[in-house]
Amino acid sequence: MGEPGFFQQVYEVAKLIPYGRVTSYGAIARYLGAAGSARMVGWAMNGSHGMEDVPAHRVVNRKGLLTGKHHFKGTNLMQQLLESEGVEVVDNQIQDFERLFWDPNSLREAT
């Protein structure tokens, strides 16, 4: 079971994203040691469709833009999910992105 595939890794990390928080593809990629392969994270999320355990809507690009919103069922489903969690989104741009940004690498530091 738990095959540590790249996709599975991405899913596991995405599940760790706290409620009302967001992170970037690059942050996850770097956490997996695949810094530079941020594209793969997004590609992996492609297979996350149907996985409610994987909050793909909490994963955005490094600008805090909802680049992948077009891949959700609804055109603005991603934004709705984020706003549902208290994340303010305007014109596909997350407000206070730096404040809501959550870096998975912070897990390793564990204070």
Added chain:
DNA sequence: ATTCTGACGTGGG
């Protein structure tokens, strides 16, 4: 087997 794409990131101007 090859070729292209892709929900990104970084660097340079």
Added chain:
DNA sequence: CCCCACGCCAGAA
């Protein structure tokens, strides 16, 4: 701040 070009590597055709 913005825009352009390159790199990255796994999956799909």
